Amino acid sequence: MADRDTLAQRLDRTMQRATGQKRGIAGSPEYGSWLLGTPGEAPRKRRVRIQLLMTGALVAANLIGIIVAIVLVVVAVPEPSVFSPDVWWVSIIVAPAYILLALVTGVAWLTGRTVKALRWATEHRAPTREDQRRTLATPARVSLMNLVLWLVGDGLLTLLYGLHDPSFIPKIALVVFFCGVVVSAACYLFTEFALRPIAALALDAGRPPGRLSSGITGRIMSTWMFTTGIPVAGIMFAALFTIILHNLSATQLSVTVLFIAGFAMVFGSGLMWVAAWMTSNPVRTVRQAMGRVEQGDLSPTLQVFDGTELGELQRGFNSMVAGLRERERIRDLFGRHVGREVAAAAESKDLELGGEERFAATMFVDIIGSTSLAISRPATEVVDLLNRFFAVIVEEVDAQHGFINKFEGDGCLAVFGTPNHVPCPQDSALAAARSIQQRLREELAEVDAGIGVSAGRVVAGNVGAHERFEYTVIGDAVNTAARLCELSKSVSGRLLATAETVRGASPEEQQFWENGQEIVLRGRDQPTRLAMPI
Incomplete structure (x- = not known):
């Protein structure tokens, strides 16, 4: 860590x-x-x-x-x-x-x-x-x-x-x-x-x-x-x-x-x-x-002022630091695209295809009426709105040590408990969902979004081919969170979780939730007990 x-x-x-x-x-x-003046x-x-x-x-x-x-x-x-x-x-x-x-x-x-x-x-x-x-x-x-x-x-x-x-x-x-x-x-x-x-x-x-x-x-x-x-x-x-x-x-x-x-x-x-x-x-x-x-500062650039091997030493230092800056820039871009936790894991060990079974909590967030939003506003305004929307989500997920697995158009999937470890994935996911719901109402009133939260065993790892792959999570908890996100768009609070996920949370987090009705989610045979914020 x-x-x-x-x-x-x-x-x-x-x-x-x-x-x-x-x-x-x-x-x-x-x-x-000082006899020689200043560079400027x-x-x-x-x-x-x-x-x-x-x-x-x-x-x-x-x-x-x-x-x-x-x-x-x-x-x-x-x-x-x-x-x-x-x-x-x-x-x-x-x-x-x-x-x-x-x-x-x-x-x-x-x-x-x-x-x-x-x-x-x-x-x-x-x-x-x-x-x-x-x-x-x-x-x-x-x-x-x-x-x-x-x-x-x-x-x-x-x-x-x-x-x-x-x-x-x-x-x-x-x-x-x-x-x-x-x-x-x-x-x-x-x-x-x-x-x-x-x-x-x-x-x-x-x-x-x-x-x-x-x-x-x-x-x-x-x-x-x-x-x-x-x-x-x-x-x-x-x-x-x-x-x-x-x-x-x-x-x-x-x-x-x-x-x-x-x-x-x-x-x-x-x-x-x-x-x-x-x-x-x-x-x-x-x-x-x-x-x-x-000390981690890659900004120094030496002035080469000697024509002997010392000048080559200064020039070599500048080349080394320029290479380190480029490496950090690529590392930062890599971390922004795949997530910093995944980037850290990739840096610490060799990447391999395959995954492992982990207990994790997942959260889907999706904008309601995104099609009409794109039609009624200029493209630049839509992009700016989406960036502000995702900025709220990323900040709250990071605050709970979660991982943004992917952005999908006007929605995203966040995972808590993998690849980084958190003490209680349910607490982190439910707290992040409540904070996102509150901030969207206060800061982005023009955007309405549904949120679904579920927890369970998932398979997390690198999926794809050796030439191109990505880190992702697969499992029933992911599918359940997606179904709850769709269902939440029709309820007043715009936020739903499974009662089982709330039961696995700490008492401090449970006090903010109450159980609701049972419902058979799309693609399921057995009913699922819902939970929503009080």
Whole structure:
């Protein structure tokens, strides 16, 4: 019984949710941060927000990298000095000029590429495969462009300093290269983070063309290489050059190691945190959504905003929940057509043709004068009237834990005691019949209906063929209820039951009934004692 109640509750919840709209995880930002705005934000406003966020983050990362490079060149590795009389113009004029030119060029390129990549989102149109590819490839392109600018500057400064003194070559080349690689890694992570709202729209249009990233493993290993591997390599090279060239004292080497290690710890730990957060956030949203699904709520729909395996996880969750919603919808339709009790029984065990003998009470309800009713009223009005009529019957039968076995035109058959068990089928059937009689008089005065109630042994089960069958009840109690329903149309109360059914009811229910005359029902040889409400 508990399983069937659970099924009915699930069906009720499903229908309540069917009229609702999709919503994200309650209390959880769709993209993982308030910095990225809301899903309902205007596209143009979102574009401006993303451009400002990307520009600010990339400029800040590059300025930090430039400062670190200057400190390493001037303080950590002071010899040879970049301010010597022969090369001061490179440090004072060429280097600042290139830094300014690179920043302007990088920002201009970034703005142009971003506008081009996000044009489809601004124009309120679905992305093409090329739009998807361009949008999801933007972080890698931004990072590559940033690295190219650092490498060009590295080559230029190494050449100019090296023409004066070859000992500048390893110092300038390694320091600038080291800073450029780490900053480029930071630019990739920041750009990927900033583009999450647009990536969500692009990924929502379908599976992206080809593999545009190396996945979670590639993201983590690349971050480790840029934040830990390369700094460690820088320390190794500093020690190696000291051994080979003897250009650093023990104190200078110690200072160099401290600067590189400190930079790696501070900047590297920040990048590792960003990479870890970007990996854990999609998993966290899936976990929260799974918690709601476990509680029976099938409404969550995740925003797919990651191009790695995590995006596939989000997409897979959405597919799973969509399948569960479809399953619940079909289950609800099945329950509405055959009855929720029958649906629950079908779900709990294999369906088989055949039946079993059960004691049950049956009730027939049929409208009086349905033919004239259909002729005198428009078809839509007749259907609306029938729906209101059957709504009363279904509510009262459900209240007594009965089962609507079938609707037949303007009448129906209700059964109490099968397939679900009730303590006293007679009590349930007689109480439901009285309530239906009273409500029809009060709520549907324009409809007159006869009601017949009988109880006895019936055969209940699946009847038909393996390809098509239905649950039904067969027996003398069913036939008797049908005959009493016809006879009740000619009596004032419009409700008749067999006296035997009333005798089997509890004293609390018997007090509402009185015995009437005996009558031979159609198709019978022996008379049947009638009972009717007092």
